[in-house]
Amino acid sequence: MKHLQPMRKKFFYLATASLALALVGCGGGNDDDPEPSGETGVLRISNSTDPNINGFYGTTNVGLTGVKDTGTAGPNECAFNFDNVTKVSGDRTLGIRGDIRYAYTEGTNTTPALRGDHVKIGDTTFNFVKEGTNLERATVNLTLGTVTFNNLLTRDSSGKTAELSGVLQLPDQASRDSACRRN
Numbered sequence: 587m588k589h590l591q592p593m594r595k596k597f598f599y600l601a602t603a604s605l606a607l608a609l610v611g612c613g614g615g616n617d618d619d620p621e622p623s624g625e626t627g628v629l630r631i632s633n634s635t636d637p638n639i640n641g642f643y644g645t646t647n648v649g650l651t652g653v654k655d656t657g658t659a660g661p662n663e664c665a666f667n668f669d670n671v672t673k674v675s676g677d678r679t680l681g682i683r684g685d686i687r688y689a690y691t692e693g694t695n696t697t698p699a700l701r702g703d704h705v706k707i708g709d710t711t712f713n714f715v716k717e718g719t720n721l722e723r724a725t726v727n728l729t730l731g732t733v734t735f736n737n738l739l740t741r742d743s744s745g746k747t748a749e750l751s752g753v754l755q756l757p758d759q760a761s762r763d764s765a766c767r768r769n
Contacts, residue, residue, distance in 0.1 A: 620649030620669045620683070627671050629682055629735070629752035631707065636746055639707050643671045643682050648754060652761035662690045663701055664766035666757050680708050686733060686754075688726045690766050700724040700733070705740060705750060712740035712748055731756045 627648040634640050649670040656663045669683035684705035689698040700721045702714045714721060715738075723738045733756060737749040756762060 618651040618654075618667070620651050620667050622647045622670070623650045623755065623757075625650070625755035627668070627752070627754045629671055629750060629754070631682075632737070632749045632751065634746070634748035636710075636748070638677065639680060639710075639748060641676055642674045643680075643752075644674050645671050649683075650755070650757045653757050653765040655765050656687065664688050664690060664698075664762070665703070666761075668754060671754075682707050688733075696728040698726050698728070700726055707748070710742050710746075712742050712746075712750075715739040715741050715747075726756070728756070728759075728762065731759065 624646075625648045626644070626646050628642065628644045630642050631639050647670060648668055651667045653664050653666045656665045665685060665687045667683070667685050669681070671682045672678060673680040682705050685703045687701040687703045689701060700714075702716060702721065704711050704713045706712070714724075720739050723736045725734045725736075726732075727734070732753050734753050735750045737751055739747060740750055741747050
C-alpha cells in the first residue's frame with residue numbers, strides 16, 4: 587500500500603492544477619455566480635435561424651450578480667451576469683443566461699450606452715452584433731433599474747442569428763453605484 591502513496595500525491599497535484607487552470611480559463615464580465623434576486627424578467631427570441639429557440643422566456647426570480655468594473659476595455663465599462671430565464675412554452679429545458687456590459691455613467695447621465703456582450707441560449711453563445719447601430723436597440727436605464735432589448739441582433743460562431751427583445755432588472759443600485767458611477 588505504501589508504494590501507492592506517491593501516485594496518490596501526483597494525482598492530487600494533477601487534479602488541483604487542472605481545476606485551477608479550468609477556473610482561470612472561465613471568462614465573463616463578472617466571475618461571481620448569479621444569485622436569486624426576486625425580480626421578474628421577460629425576454630423573447632425571434633427571427634432565429636434556429637426556429638426551436640424562438641419564443642418567450644421568463645422568470646419571477648432572475649439570477650443576478652453584482653455589477654463590476656471589467657477593467658478590460660479601458661476604465662469605463664460595467665458588467666453583470668444573469669441567469670434563470672427559461673422558455674415558457676415548447677422546450678422548457680431551454681434557458682437564457684448572459685453577460686451584459688454598459689458604459690460608466692457620467693454626472694447625471696442615467697442611460698449609459700450598451701457595450702455588449704452575449705447571451706447563451708441552451709448551449710449556444712450568441713454574441714451581440716456590434717456593427718452599425720445594433721447596440722442602440724438596447725437601453726440601459728439606471729433610474730428604472732432596467733435594461734430593455736428591442737430586437738437586438740445576436741450571432742453565434744457559426745453565423746446563426748437571433749433577435750433579443752424584452753426587459754431585465756439591473757442589479758441593485760448600491761452595486762451599480764459602487765462599481766461604476768463616475769461623477
